[in-house]
Amino acid sequence: GQQVMQIPQYQHVQEGEDFTTYCNSSTTLSNIQWYKQRPGGHPVFLIQLVKSGEVKKQKRLTFQFGEAKKNSSLHITATQTTDVGTYFCAPYSGTYKYIFGTGTRLKVLA
Amino acid sequence: DAGVTQSPTHLIKTRGQQVTLRCSPKSGHDTVSWYQQALGQGPQFIFQYYEEEERQRGNFPDRFSGHQFPNYSSELNVNALLLGDSALYLCASSLGPQVEREQYFGPGTRLTVT
Numbered sequence: 043g044q045q046v047m048q049i050p051q052y053q054h055v056q057e058g059e060d061f062t063t064y065c066n067s068s069t070t071l072s073n074i075q076w077y078k079q080r081p082g083g084h085p086v087f088l089i090q091l092v093k094s095g096e097v098k099k100q101k102r103l104t105f106q107f108g109e110a111k112k113n114s115s116l117h118i119t120a121t122q123t124t125d126v127g128t129y130f131c132a133p134y135s136g137t138y139k140y141i142f143g144t145g146t147r148l149k150v151l152a
Numbered sequence: 153d154a155g156v157t158q159s160p161t162h163l164i165k166t167r168g169q170q171v172t173l174r175c176s177p178k179s180g181h182d183t184v185s186w187y188q189q190a191l192g193q194g195p196q197f198i199f200q201y202y203e204e205e206e207r208q209r210g211n212f213p214d215r216f217s218g219h220q221f222p223n224y225s226s227e228l229n230v231n232a233l234l235l236g237d238s239a240l241y242l243c244a245s246s247l248g249p250q251v252e253r254e255q256y257f258g259p260g261t262r263l264t265v266t
Contacts, residue, residue: 073252084242084257085195092252130194138208138251142187142194 046133048143056151061118063146065131071111073134077142080127085142088116121150154179156245156258164264165233173228173261177245184226185255186218187242195242201226202249230263238265 077085091107187195197210201220246253
């Protein structure tokens with residue numbers, strides 16, 4: 043079955059530093075969603091990527107879909123304490139199902 | 153405009169018991185998916201309901217069943233509870249049958265099995 047790995051598993055950064063999480067799939071993806079889950083909270087939708095090589099930006103967040111559509115990344119520029127949480131990629135696995143990755147837990151030190 | 157709501161917030165059950173969790177989707181949404189999230193893990197897809205039918209199921213045993221009502225609300229039932237069923241159960245709603253849709257998650261129900 044489809045395997046989805048996110049790296050790193052944990053990341054501690056100083057406030058103001060950049061952060062990147064990578065999502066790798068064993069199969070080619072049709073689309074991928076990204077979610078953020080604050081500690082004690084629920085996943086909140088961030089973005090959806092569909093096209094090969096697609097890059098989308100939301101303020102300090104940059105999302106990228108690999109050319110081969112097997113990987114994706116989320117980059118945060120100049121992290122803030124409000125960025126704390128776990129970031130999940132969720133590739134579409136076919137037949138109405140999204141498979142969530144293992145997540146990257148981000149801690150921002152003020 | 154109410155978002156996704158779930159009840160109860162917390163629940164403590166004993167091994168072997170049965171539990172029913174409830175979800176009301178975001179206003180206007182007709183598709184409901186259920187996920188199980190163990191501590192420190194990503195959400196695992198249980199099943200999805202659309203037009204009162206289960207149209208996809210994840211790798212969960214038959215002890216997990218569900219239902220969707222004509223008003224699009226949904227229930228998740230778990231029979232013969234095991235200790236390993238302890239988790240946060242999340243409901244997510246989306247609009248329409250297309251899969252490329254943003255999912256809105258509810259706050260979840262924290263189930264503890266003792």
